[in-house]
Amino acid sequence: xxxxxxxxxxxxxxxxxxxxxxxxxxxxxxxxxxxxxxxxxxxxxxxxxxxxxxxxxxxxxxxxxxxxxxxxxxxxxxxxxxxxxxxxxxxxxxxxxxxxxxxxxxxxxxxxxxxxxxxxxxxxxxxxxxxxxxxxxxxxxxxxxxxxxxxxxxxxxxxxxxxxxxxxxxxxxxxxxxxxxxxxxxxxxxxxxxxxxxxxxxxxxxxxxxxxxxxxxxxxxxxxxxxxxxxxxxxxxxxxxxxxxxxxxxxxxxxxxxxxxxxxxxxxxxxxxxxxxxxxxxxxxxxxxxxxxxxxxxxxxxxxxxxxxxxxxxxxxxxxxxxxxxxxxxxxxxxxxxxxxxxxxxxxxxxxxxxxxxxxxxxxxxxxxxxxxxxxxxxxxxxxxxxxxxxxxxxxxxxxxxxxxxxxxxxxxxxxxxxxxxxxxxxxxxxxxxxxx
Amino acid sequence: xxxxxxxxxxxxxxxxxxxxxxxxxxxxxxxxxxxxxxxxxxxxxxxxxxxxxxxxxxxxxxxxxxxxxxxxxxxxxxxxxxxxxxxxxxxxxxxxxxxxxxxxxxxxxxxxxxxxxxxxxxxxxxxxxxxxxxxxxxxxxxxxxxxxxxxxxxxxxxxxxxxxxxxxxxxxxxxxxxxxxxxxxxxxxxxxxxxxxxxxxxxxxxxxxxxxxxxxxxxxxxxxxxxxxxxxxx
Amino acid sequence: xxxxxxxxxxxxxxxxxxxxxxxxxxxxxxxxxxxxxxxxxxxxxxxxxxxxxxxxxxxxxxxxxxxxxxxxxxxxxxxxxxxxxxxxxxxxxxxxxxxxxxxxxxxxxxxxxxxxxxxxxxxxxxxxxxxxxxxxxxxxxxxxxxxxxxxxxxxxxxxxxxxxxxxxxxxxxxxxxxxxxxxxxxxxxxxxxxxxxxxxxxxxxxxxxxxxxxxxxxxxxxxxxxxxxxxxxxxxxxxxxxxxx
Numbered sequence: 064x065x066x067x068x069x070x071x072x073x074x075x076x077x078x079x080x081x082x083x084x085x086x087x088x089x090x091x092x093x094x095x096x097x098x099x100x101x102x103x104x105x106x107x108x109x110x111x112x113x114x115x116x117x118x119x120x121x122x123x124x125x126x127x128x129x130x131x132x133x134x135x136x137x138x139x140x141x142x143x144x145x146x147x148x149x150x151x152x153x154x155x156x157x158x159x160x161x162x163x164x165x166x167x168x169x170x171x172x173x174x175x176x177x178x179x180x181x182x183x184x185x186x187x188x189x190x191x192x193x194x195x196x197x198x199x200x201x202x203x204x205x206x207x208x209x210x211x212x213x214x215x216x217x218x219x220x221x222x223x224x225x226x227x228x229x230x231x232x233x234x235x236x237x238x239x240x241x242x243x244x245x246x247x248x249x250x251x252x253x254x255x256x257x258x259x260x261x262x263x264x265x266x267x268x269x270x271x272x273x274x275x276x277x278x279x280x281x282x283x284x285x286x287x288x289x290x291x292x293x294x295x296x297x298x299x300x301x302x303x304x305x306x307x308x309x310x311x312x313x314x315x316x317x318x319x320x321x322x323x324x325x326x327x328x329x330x331x332x333x334x335x336x337x338x339x340x341x342x343x344x345x346x347x348x349x350x351x352x353x354x355x356x357x358x359x360x361x362x363x364x365x366x367x368x369x370x371x372x373x374x375x376x377x378x379x380x381x382x383x384x385x386x387x388x389x390x391x392x393x394x395x396x397x398x399x400x401x402x403x404x405x406x407x408x409x410x411x412x413x414x415x416x417x418x419x420x421x422x423x424x425x426x427x428x429x430x431x432x433x434x435x436x437x438x439x440x441x442x443x444x445x446x447x448x449x450x451x452x453x454x455x456x457x458x459x460x461x462x463x464x465x466x467x468x469x470x471x472x473x474x475x476x477x478x479x480x481x482x483x484x485x486x487x488x489x490x491x492x493x494x495x496x497x498x499x500x
Numbered sequence: 501x502x503x504x505x506x507x508x509x510x511x512x513x514x515x516x517x518x519x520x521x522x523x524x525x526x527x528x529x530x531x532x533x534x535x536x537x538x539x540x541x542x543x544x545x546x547x548x549x550x551x552x553x554x555x556x557x558x559x560x561x562x563x564x565x566x567x568x569x570x571x572x573x574x575x576x577x578x579x580x581x582x583x584x585x586x587x588x589x590x591x592x593x594x595x596x597x598x599x600x601x602x603x604x605x606x607x608x609x610x611x612x613x614x615x616x617x618x619x620x621x622x623x624x625x626x627x628x629x630x631x632x633x634x635x636x637x638x639x640x641x642x643x644x645x646x647x648x649x650x651x652x653x654x655x656x657x658x659x660x661x662x663x664x665x666x667x668x669x670x671x672x673x674x675x676x677x678x679x680x681x682x683x684x685x686x687x688x689x690x691x692x693x694x695x696x697x698x699x700x701x702x703x704x705x706x707x708x709x710x711x712x713x714x715x716x717x718x719x720x721x722x723x724x725x726x727x728x729x730x731x732x733x734x
Numbered sequence: 735x736x737x738x739x740x741x742x743x744x745x746x747x748x749x750x751x752x753x754x755x756x757x758x759x760x761x762x763x764x765x766x767x768x769x770x771x772x773x774x775x776x777x778x779x780x781x782x783x784x785x786x787x788x789x790x791x792x793x794x795x796x797x798x799x800x801x802x803x804x805x806x807x808x809x810x811x812x813x814x815x816x817x818x819x820x821x822x823x824x825x826x827x828x829x830x831x832x833x834x835x836x837x838x839x840x841x842x843x844x845x846x847x848x849x850x851x852x853x854x855x856x857x858x859x860x861x862x863x864x865x866x867x868x869x870x871x872x873x874x875x876x877x878x879x880x881x882x883x884x885x886x887x888x889x890x891x892x893x894x895x896x897x898x899x900x901x902x903x904x905x906x907x908x909x910x911x912x913x914x915x916x917x918x919x920x921x922x923x924x925x926x927x928x929x930x931x932x933x934x935x936x937x938x939x940x941x942x943x944x945x946x947x948x949x950x951x952x953x954x955x956x957x958x959x960x961x962x963x964x965x966x967x968x969x970x971x972x973x974x975x976x977x978x979x
Contacts, residue, residue: 067577067589067591068589069617070577070618070656071617071618072653072695073656075652075653076653076704079701080705083701085705087708160835163832163835164832167828167829167832175936177915177937282839292941293940294944295938297919297934297935299932299934302839302931304927304929304930304931305929306928306929306930307930307945307952310930311944318941580801581801
């Protein structure tokens with residue numbers, strides 16, 4: 064599908080805003096968007112959310128014959144796919160430039176830097192080795208696919224466990240997960256990609272460009288580093304002219320960002336490990352908030368209202384009523400006369416004065432019974448599979464309940480997910496701003 | 501007949517619901533989503549039935565993708581110039597065509613100053629399923645009437661179709677409240693595109709985020725939000 | 735590769751060069767009669783051939799036409815006999831596509847495309863013998879070919895590879911040094927302004943060494959640009975001698 068062209072006024076506005084060091088979503092020049100890492104029930108399955116960009120990585124393994132020129136090493140196979148569901152511009156089955164670029168970058172970042180000990184993947188030299196396969200799928204494209212893909216890939220590799228193998232003489236037995244615990248891969252270091260976007264002939268640079276910023280950028284510089292300050296790969300693309308100092312400056316910024324992200328990944332892995340050990344909940348079904356079409360859950364972003372005002376009020380709404388933890392509204396049944404579809408949407412054609420004047424039974428749903436639930440953020444954190452880095456994260460959950468609260472309580476008995484948000488808008492207190500280096 | 505329609509106001513209707521007329525003396529104006537079929541009124545879009553005095557009814561549906569309709573004013577982005585015609589992207593399934601001569605004061609010698617990537621505000625002259633849609637930037641008398649090329653400065657944002665209809669409603673409380681926050685300029689296209697411009701870059705960003713977030717808020721939440729924005733701006 | 739020292743105690747490399755020494759460069763322009771511009775370059779044992787067509791009408795899909803500048807289309811391929819083992823897939827695989835993309839990006843930055851809107855410039859490069867520094871040889875050959883075709887450029891585009899062994903940067907790597915598993919950096923430079931058109935690095939390098947490595951690569955590129963410059967001048971002189979009355 065053809066993508067919507069970028070109009071001149073949007074381009075000028077974005078460039079002007081960048082000149083004044085302001086980004087559309089309120090971030091600073093060196094800030095990342097919120098990164099959320101979630102692991103699935105299977106080992107090696109990981110979803111990374113970088114702002115709205117969402118990437119899924121799945122690691123799997125099988126026994127194969129090794130390459131002829133490297134008989135004692137295992138094989139690492141990486142593949143990235145741009146699914147058409149990620150963006151209307153991706154077409155199924157066609158190998159576009161972006162796909163080649165991302166794939167090669169990922170390969171160089173992970174394979175050439177030798178982050179995995181491939182010698183340990185050898186089972187029988189010259190005959191059988193493990194082939195580790197990492198498949199990365201892009202689920203939603205909102206800018207900066209490279210970073211999200213690299214985080215997902217390395218987190219998946221760290222999370223993955225391969226079956227244990229026993230060798231007796233010539234016989235090789237692969238033990239299933241019930242017989243022996245699966246063995247983690249031996250990972251030397253975790254390379255993470257950091258993307259820098261250059262604008263206006265290289266005068267301005269931004270970290271973690273969003274989709275709109277990517278459209279107006281001159282070019283991109285991707286630096287892959289690990290937390291030991293070793294550069295694993297550098298790639299400049301897009302036809303920009305760089306100066307040596309710019310590259311060195313970027314590498315310094317990258318080292319800071321990489322250490323933060325590595326900590327985040329380690330925390331997420333730790334939380335997942337704890338949850339599995341203690342028999343707590345883990346996996347996507349438990350950790351991803353259930354989203355329903357009848358209500359809206361949106362992240363609010365704070366934007367500085369006045370220039371240079373440090374404590375500028377954010378454009379956000381505070382919680383009004385105290386929280387009711389653990390209650391989930393019924394997903395199906397509503398009182399008759401209440402609108403099920405488009406409930407959260409207000410009427411469009413000038414009926415607003417009507418709404419405030421009359422109180423028709425049908426409209427009562429909107430005014431009355433507006434309950435705002437706040438989910439215990441601590442509760443989520445203690446589960447911990449979802450670890451969030453955020454500068455300011457606001458999530459809104461509003462429950463639109465019909466007058467009958469009784470109905471609710473009877474219906475939600477079957478719900479077993481206390482923290483799924485459902486048809487609820489919840490508010491979170493704004494988190495403390497992360498200090499920018 | 502209008503009684504049974506009146507009963508259903510605020511209820512969810514699905515395509516295929518039929519309301520039949522008993523006495524034909526009452527006049528009922530069918531808005532979008534309702535279609536007359538002889539003596540009956542058919543629902544052809546799913547949504548909530550709305551009503552406006554004295555006898556206007558329509559179905560409020562949530563839709564993101566715009567389908568060109570004759571007579572609607574939209575914001576388009578110029579993608580190409582070919583021959584005598586501009587190709588304009590309006591967010592529909594096809595590019596609309598806009599002739600050089602469809603601007604105020606344009607003649608064969610005096611061509612309008614339109615570049616690729618500019619924004620134009622125009623009306624659909626032709627928009628049906630069988631033909632390529634055609635835009636014009638003049639009205640039937642030949643006057644521009646606010647249409648034409650624009651967009652130096654400012655920002656273009658994409659919102660849902662429901663929100664633009666609310667913005668364009670006659671006594672829109674939304675627009676009135678927005679005015680209280682700070683002065684701004686706004687062009688609203690029925691294809692879900694809104695262009696805003698204010699005194700400073702920051703105000704534009706604030707406006708854009710206000711518009712995007714007030715789609716799914718109740719009036720009280722919106723009041724609170726706008727009040728905070730206004731306090732911050734002053 | 736164990737036992738093969740990339741840098742001996744006396745400071746000599748595998749082929750006897752000093753760390754900052756480049757390999758011998760020999761180049762020829764105007765090798766093909768059919769093409770608008772062509773060039774052949776030998777950097778040590780690496781041999782590359784580049785051919786330029788354009789600016790001409792955009793072929794293929796009309797939608798690729800840009801209304802304000804020329805489209806640059808690059809294709810990189812390796813001859814099947816260019817490597818030690820016969821290459822089964824000369825072009826179309828991921829590495830070649832990536833190289834083509836990099837070439838395209840490099841030349842889009844260097845060529846003055848604004849002068850030829852709605853047209854297309856094709857650059858085809860073929861590696862005849864590969865002994866390390868493939869990308870650099872391609873870029874240098876393509877630069878000469880573009881100059882031969884008379885297409886205006888901002889500056890010479892010179893490329894060179896560099897590596898790092900035991901705190902010493904090595905310039906212009908050969909195949910053994912590249913595949914030894916150490917760091918390898920490929921840099922494309924516009925020498926007069928010192929701007930980097932493409933920067934690509936593989937394998938681990940500590941951040942502190944980055945400065946010296948890039949510096950070494952840039953010096954090597956500047957040396958290479960002098961060589962290319964002399965080749966161009968010599969070629970022009972020969973041609974003008976031939977066409978003089």
